[in-house]
Amino acid sequence: MLRFLRFLTAGESHGPGLTIVVEGMPAAVPVSEDQIAMDLRRRQGGYGRGGRMLIEQDYAYITSGVTQGRTTGSPIAMTIENKDYANWKDKSPPPITVPRPGHVDLAGALKYQHDDMRLVLERSSARETTARVAAAGLAKSLLGELDVKIGGHVVALGGVEAPVPDLPWGELFGRAEESEVRCYDPETTQRMIARIDEAKAGRDTLGGVVEVVAWGLAPGVGSFVHWDRKLDGRLAGAVMSINAIKGVEIGHGFASAARSGTQVQDAIRWGEGRPIRATNRAGGTEGGVTNGEPIVVRAAMKPISTTLTPQPSVDMRTGEETVMEYQRSDICAVPAAAVVVEAMVALVLADGYLEKFGGDNIRETRSNMEQYLSSIGWSALV
Numbered sequence: 001m002l003r004f005l006r007f008l009t010a011g012e013s014h015g016p017g018l019t020i021v022v023e024g025m026p027a028a029v030p031v032s033e034d035q036i037a038m039d040l041r042r043r044q045g046g047y048g049r050g051g052r053m054l055i056e057q058d059y060a061y062i063t064s065g066v067t068q069g070r071t072t073g074s075p076i077a078m079t080i081e082n083k084d085y086a087n088w089k090d091k092s093p094p095p096i097t098v099p100r101p102g103h104v105d106l107a108g109a110l111k112y113q114h115d116d117m118r119l120v121l122e123r124s125s126a127r128e129t130t131a132r133v134a135a136a137g138l139a140k141s142l143l144g145e146l147d148v149k150i151g152g153h154v155v156a157l158g159g160v161e162a163p164v165p166d167l168p169w170g171e172l173f174g175r176a177e178e179s180e181v182r183c184y185d186p187e188t189t190q191r192m193i194a195r196i197d198e199a200k201a202g203r204d205t206l207g208g209v210v211e212v213v214a215w216g217l218a219p220g221v222g223s224f225v226h227w228d229r230k231l232d233g234r235l236a237g238a239v240m241s242i243n244a245i246k247g248v249e250i251g252h253g254f255a256s257a258a259r260s261g262t263q264v265q266d267a268i269r270w271g272e273g274r275p276i277r278a279t280n281r282a283g284g285t286e287g288g289v290t291n292g293e294p295i296v297v298r299a300a301m302k303p304i305s306t307t308l309t310p311q312p313s314v315d316m317r318t319g320e321e322t323v324m325e326y327q328r329s330d331i332c333a334v335p336a337a338a339v340v341v342e343a344m345v346a347l348v349l350a351d352g353y354l355e356k357f358g359g360d361n362i363r364e365t366r367s368n369m370e371q372y373l374s375s376i377g378w379s380a381l382v
């Protein structure tokens, strides 16, 4: 799906660690392991997480493609240690033969013809999203050099909705960062926390909705000329690939289906020497191309599948009906999912920027961008 900034991840949830290779980064982009670690910490946090996150202190070690804090243009390899591996390496846990509803245990075991579903859950676990956040740390550094900023927050959790914010993006995300549930509004934060406590007491789990915004964007990233070049489709596919994400919308998305045309479009006016929009209901793309407005992507996360309340399943060894075995789990991971959605959006945008502006050194990428912006009369923005 990504063609200009590709990445691969490998690793099991309780194996020695995760490996990431990112290919296509131009040279001379400043990157730092400590900067990446900040995002890894953000992914580990959030009220309602399970015990695993107390064990891990994720840190991505860069083992190639970076010299003296700058990319060289070569593929970048990173490794993240699984601290929990020490607790597992000398154990031989019994096979898992009862698939957990809501996980890929059953379909995965049928597909790969495994008798032990542990072989499925080890790789399908959301532990893999740690690797994506590390890869996105590089994408964010690249976007930062091109004036693009990105942030994510929780807009709803377990049915508790945050009020519609009226704040500049930077301030909104600054406030969300201080919340235990990544919600900008302190009063809603308290209600979301209470909702998680309630779910926990009821031996249940919760989902929610996260919103990611990227701003400072050039118009013209993505293309309308072919379906697989459309940026909205690329964003939706990447975000939908995240564990437990079951819905993606851009701009007003689903709500616009119930409105009339005049309530949905963003009128084009002239101001500041260029076309401007007073509204951004489209969420920053029209026809699969950025229009210069912020990209606004929302994602719906289903409740965590693993519940303390036993759920009906079948023992695949015997065909007997039984209940699933409880595996240590989160009650709610919506605040963490916001960081993962942020990561996938950053990777897709970085890919789109490299498609549009190219460049083997970030100076070349930047100068191509500046030249383009000036030739379309968009310099007022930057």
Ligand SMILES: Cc1cc2nc3c(=O)[nH]c(=O)nc-3n(C[C@H](O)[C@H](O)[C@H](O)COP(=O)(O)O)c2cc1C
Pocket: 050, 102, 103, 104, 124, 125, 126, 129, 242, 243, 244, 245, 302, 304, 305, 306, 328, 329, 330, 331, 333, 336, 337, 340
């Ligand atoms: C950050 C994050 C943490 C998650 N933690 C858990 C968890 O602790 N327990 C669980 O059952 N599912 C968890 N999930 C969701 C499962 O990984 C996911 O539902 C499962 O792999 C099946 O995939 P699907 O829901 O996309 O179909 C988490 C998802 C994310 C994004």
